[in-house]
Amino acid sequence: MTTQDPIYKTDALIAENIDAYLEAHQHKTMLRFITCGSVDDGKSTLIGRLLYDSKMIFEDQLATLEADSKRVGTQGGEIDFALLVDGLAAEREQGITIDVAYRFFATEKRKFIVADTPGHEQYTRNMVTGASTADLAVILIDARKGILTQTRRHSYLTHLLGIRHIVLAVNKMDLVDYDQATFDQIVEDYRAFATSIGISDFTAIPISGYKGDNITGGSDNTPWYQGTALLPHLEQVEVDTTSDLDQPFRLPVQWVNRPNLDFRGFAGPVVSGSVRPGDKVRVLPSGKTSTIDRIVHLDGDRDQASAGESVTVTLADEIDCSRGQVIVAAQAPLEVADQFESTLVWMDEVPLLPGRAYWLKIGAQTVSATVHEPKYEVNVNTQEHLAAKALDLNAIGVANVTTDREIPFAPYAENKDLGGFILIDKITNHTVAAGMINFALRRAQNIHWQATDISREHHALTKNQKPATLWLTGLSGSGKSTIANVVEKKLARMNRHTFLLDGDNVRHGLNKDLGFTEADRVENIRRVGEVAKLMTDAGLIVITAFISPFRSERDMVRGMMQPGEFIEVFVDTPLEVAEERDVKGLYAKARTGQLKNFTGIDSPYESPENPELRIDTTAMTPEEAADLIIARLIP
Incomplete structure (x- = not known):
């Protein structure tokens, strides 16, 4: 076969057309948008219609869709476009969207990534996920129902998340006989609400996702609507890509690129501004300064990197910079705060x-x-x-x-x-x-940390001991306070400098304003943790006896301490044994409902997973338990 053969010419022509198509497709702009609104407003149906009308469905997908539509039977045998997006079994069974579904499609003018977000209030968190990267929001309203609570919630969230392009799609117009008065009233009601939350502008379009009215082109059923159909509007919306370029240079470091000993670069996205080799930069939060040496990309070194690009930069100086830090323009640094x-x-x-x-x-x-x-x-x-x-x-x-x-x-x-x-x-x-x-x-x-000349090491040295916090945790009646008291007496005989923080005693002063709700219990332990930290800084051995029912708060206190200075002691007493003791009569009150939020009865206790010590009070006396703790503290 020669280059003059018809088959060869046809193949060459096809290849040439494919290359031309790919080249044109590569340079199309991208619009990310979400569909949101209340339950059953037709979000999934709308996206399915967009995919169908933009010819983004393969023949086998269409065949499956037609078969599924007949099997489900929700559209009287016609195509149920929602099935294209609702991929979870639970979504198809219930006819609702649960998770965020992302779909790609393209037209001759633009590429799109659309997120179908749930309408149910319990899945609002999923809607936030979809909105976090969107440029535009299509807020659907069922023409029969008007504005609902979820319409307001999603509108508020889209505005809060910085989405400035809003399309109000009044859907299911076919079910209200394409009545203009209904559409106008919904738009007027929404405008009043939108203005109250700071949405100054939006585009309202009457549509029917099921019938296809005003989706890809104008509809004869709405001769009173002279505006643009939905898809053409999405094709022509101008997404502002210049605002980030106008800001100072910022690059959050995601990865320290060290392929060999001769190269050390800092990789990440340029989230605003631009940078060139030779520009002076500052690494935050340390504040160290340097100069950009190279800008490295997959296609080689660059003369410039701008917002929206991910690159690796190298610095002229060997300064500390790691994942999580931000490289910024030296003359326009970010704020740093806690x-x-x-x-x-x-x-x-x-x-x-x-x-x-x-x-x-x-x-x-x-x-x-x-x-x-x-x-x-x-x-x-x-x-x-x-x-x-x-x-x-x-x-x-x-x-x-x-x-x-x-x-x-x-x-x-x-x-x-x-x-x-x-x-x-x-x-x-x-x-x-x-x-x-x-x-x-x-x-x-x-407020700044005031440096002092006497260090915590000096405090410990003068007391001839290693500071520590012995954290005794367990149910009420487990024996924490008894064991803590014996530990302190034994340490006193050894001339150790100690202080005992007991749960009940602390609530007479420092924490007298706190109750026993979960929030108050968290704050109770936070305050005690801060006090224990100050006491270990003073060189003391701190002994605490608190129920401290939540692992999170015990881990929080551990994080306040120096490594090795927090010793968690789980005073492990079964609930029935602690309740039998009931020295203070608290379990009896909790069982009769007189005492609310009591740990072990109507409030949970989260047992330590990896305590330094576990004390079984059914198998040893307080004296034996104290000896075991001291042996762990002072080997």
Whole structure:
């Protein structure tokens, strides 16, 4: 076969057309958008329709879809487009969306990634996940129902998360006979609500995802609507890509690239601004300065890197820089602080416990953080600021957050990458909240650690002992206080410098304002942990006797101490044995309902998983237990 053969010419033509198509496709802009709204507003059906009309369904997929539609029978034998997106068995059984479903499709003008987000209130956290990377939100409203609570909640969240392009898609117009008055009233109602939460502009489109009206083109059923159909609108929306370029240079380090001893680079995304070799930069939070030496990419060295690109940069000087730190323009550094006012969207069924330590992940950095009692919770229907002691599932509130060390940041309104974070439960590893930093608290800049000349080592040396915290934990009546008292007496005879912090005694003074709710128990242990830390800094051996029912708080106190100075002693007494003792009569009151939130009865006790010592009080006396503890403390 020669190059003149017809078959060869056809193959060459096909290859040429494919190359041309791929080249054109590569340079199309990308729009990420979400569909959201209340339950059964037609989000999945709309996305299925978009995929179908944009020819993004293969023949075998279409055949399967037609068969599934007949089997399910929800659309009278016609194609049920929702089945294209609702992939989970539970979603198909219930006819609802549970998880976030991402789908890619493209037209001649643009590429799209759409996230189908759940409408059920209990899955609001999944909607936040989908919205976090979106440029535009399509908020659907069932024309028969009008604006519902979830419509308001999702609108508030999209605005809160920084989405500025809003499409109000009034769906199921076919079920209200394409009535213009119905559409106009819904738009008027939504405009009043949108204005109250700061949404200044949105595009309203009457559609029918099922029938296809105003999806890819105008509809004869709505001659009174002269606006653009949904897909053409999505194709022409201008996504602002210049704002990040106008900001100073910032690169959060995700990875230290060290393929060999001759190369040490810092890899990560440029989240704002641009940088060139020779630019002066600063590494935060350390504040060390250097100069950009090289900008390395897959295709070789670059003369410049700009927002939206991921690169590896090398520095002219050997300075400390690791994952989680941020490389910034030297003359325009980020703020660095350890206390912030933040907006939180609570995403866990276990409520927020003020004072409990969580992992806070911002960018590539993870630090320990505590959330203070919320300043207020937001009522998404009325925008009222409601008093709140905690935040429950799907609640939105504002609270101060304190981290265990300073971190570089930007307010979320300025930069999502540097101002958005998640909170993670330290025990379950569940993501419990999404957060947005509003600003650093002034006291974070005004309060600094005062250096002193007498060190903690000197304090310990003068007492001729190694400081430690003996943390006795167990049920009420397990014998913690008795054992702690014997331990202190024995240490006193050995001329050791000690102090005993007992649960009941502390509540007469330091913690007299606290009750026995889970939140108050968390704060009780946090305060005691801080006191114990100060006492170990003074060189003392601190002995504590607290129920301390939650692992998170015991781990929090452990994290306050120097390595090896926290000794967890589990006074392991079965509930029935502790209840038989009932020295204070507390179990009897708890059983009759006179005493609420009592550990072991109507409040949980989380046993230590890996304590340094376990004391079985059914097999040894307090004296024997004390000897075992002292042997662990002083080998």
